[in-house]
Amino acid sequence: MADGYDELTGRVTIRTVAADAGVSVAAVSKVMRNAYGVSDALRLKVEASIEKLGYRPSVAARGMRGRTFTVGVLLVGIDNPFLPSIYQGIESVTEVSGYKIMVGVGAARARTEVTLIEQMIDNRMDGLILVASQIAGETLEHYARQIPTVVVGHHEPAALGYDTINNDDRMGAGLAVKAFLERGYRDIAFVFPTDDEDHSADVAPQREIGYRMAMAEAGLPARVLALPNYSAPREDRIRAILTAPDRPRAIFCWSDLDAIPLLDEARRLGLRLPDDLALIGYDNSPMAGLSVVDLTSVDQNGPRLGKLAAEALFTRMNGRTVAEHILIEPKLVRRGSL
Amino acid sequence: MADGYDELTGRVTIRTVAADAGVSVAAVSKVMRNAYGVSDALRLKVEASIEKLGYRPSVAARGMRGRTFTVGVLLVGIDNPFLPSIYQGIESVTEVSGYKIMVGVGAARARTEVTLIEQMIDNRMDGLILVASQIAGETLEHYARQIPTVVVGHHEPAALGYDTINNDDRMGAGLAVKAFLERGYRDIAFVFPTDDEDHSADVAPQREIGYRMAMAEAGLPARVLALPNYSAPREDRIRAILTAPDRPRAIFCWSDLDAIPLLDEARRLGLRLPDDLALIGYDNSPMAGLSVVDLTSVDQNGPRLGKLAAEALFTRMNGRTVAEHILIEPKLVRRGSL
């Protein structure tokens, strides 16, 4: 097997190519990485052999010494309708750069996410984009020392070791409140997800702050209603909110994920939107645009977030060490629920 | 650096552990893989060091010789609401077995998917689960020779090199037609996705066959209406279908993905369901259950499909070579649209 071709597995290695092209292994490696010191003649020979043999470098072997040309993307969960647009934005950048993406799917639990991050480090990915991670900032700093990291949908403006890319959640909340006020609503509540873990850096608390600020500015009392995230009493709680005698006339909901069930139950109860209840969600998910749903929602511009995140990751992988914290402007998409 | 500890990266390697525990590198490796020939005393010593140092083996390095304990899951796209349930099923199996999952996201294009499969092979994953892949059976055979492979949502009952796990799409279509017939509908159309690529192994054509068979059995003429998949004339086509003078009274739609926009437009046009138009979709996606949507749909039991796929993959990775082709029974979930 002096030519590096393993007849058993049929695997073509860098040695197969080198033998076929009549050059050294190092030369082939150089061509692959288009490193310095390769003549056109050599390049052509090698590329011909690569093409002929269908050679693909082993990412595993590469990972042991050099780069893998792979970035890991960690998503909170797979069922969140907000993720595809961000993913798309990331992909639009990696696609042209020749980098590959590997996705890890968390289950909105910090423990799982930590495991996935470690897995990506162990796989020697070149960089990491964490989307809506639930992990504490301190822990993130720890991992970010081991691998270039960019975080999307998680506010950590003072982080030193990694970048954060977010939409301005406070401003988004402000847009929603302002829209209600313009239409004359005064009794405006905020629906907030309760959770077992504490994550003040997550987007929801930021939206709450924005809501409170806007309400205070208008001289109105804040009213925050909790809604359990996944547990069974969720539907009961929704019904309770909607049937309470002091039901708010307007609700700003931290996410479409909750706004849509809320809207759904409201319609079932015979409430007319926006006359009986005005509702604004967040994320402008595809479902919100259905005419049967017709939910007004704050749009974060997912593709842009993803694009910025990927771009930040690349500059970081190329040596930038000072952290960048980008905030982009959300905008309100008006529909029938307000 | 004789102890294997790299002070620069801070990375703990198998050598660090071996030095700390005062044993050989090979011994540590044995403990990690719980291989044969390890005394309790040795195991304890090594495990203590592993724990103390927080050692995690490098997947990249592992991939060069042995297994990576990672399986790749290739998903058609990230925005398909049918995928989370399957993924969940897969995860429920890998979770307890200590295997990790890496996800590749195709863009419903065979070219992209092929690249991702190669990437997973290059990453030395131990096995592959392809969900709703668009790749031709012949090509799949080629890759399946290089890595244990299980395919979900793609009918290839004669495949030799890989397993297929599916719900019985023909039966599912039959259930839908039968439900219409029971309610007295006779004018039943099938809405079918048109696509640039040809994929007779995909689920939609199977559903079409099931539909045609059930209609023939009832002595009724089949009526198939095409709907472009992503392109712009899509909305126009939906409107055309719904406003045509000979608009069908009942529509069986190959997927909720199309059924929901169809339903949405129907409501917008003032049609009442099921009186003016009866509609059944496929996949029973979360959206179908919203009371504002309230779409009757065929349920494939995604979690079960995922679970079976993962189990098949594990037996295959453990040496099984004869292909398995499993078909499970779908069931109709009745809601207001019929």
Next chain:
DNA sequence: TGATTTACGTAGAACGGTGCACGATTCTGG
């Protein structure tokens, strides 16, 4: 008790790449 077997632990060669150090050319400019 001596001869096998069994159990345990180790040395060292892979695995498939990368990248440094270096030698051999070919280009420069004075």
Next chain:
DNA sequence: CCAGAATCGTGCACCGTTCTACGTAAATCA
């Protein structure tokens, strides 16, 4: 025309594991 600088290509030592082959000590058997 020659010294020095670019340019090009190669040899080889890694990277962090696995795993085969082998040595040694303890256990079992006749």
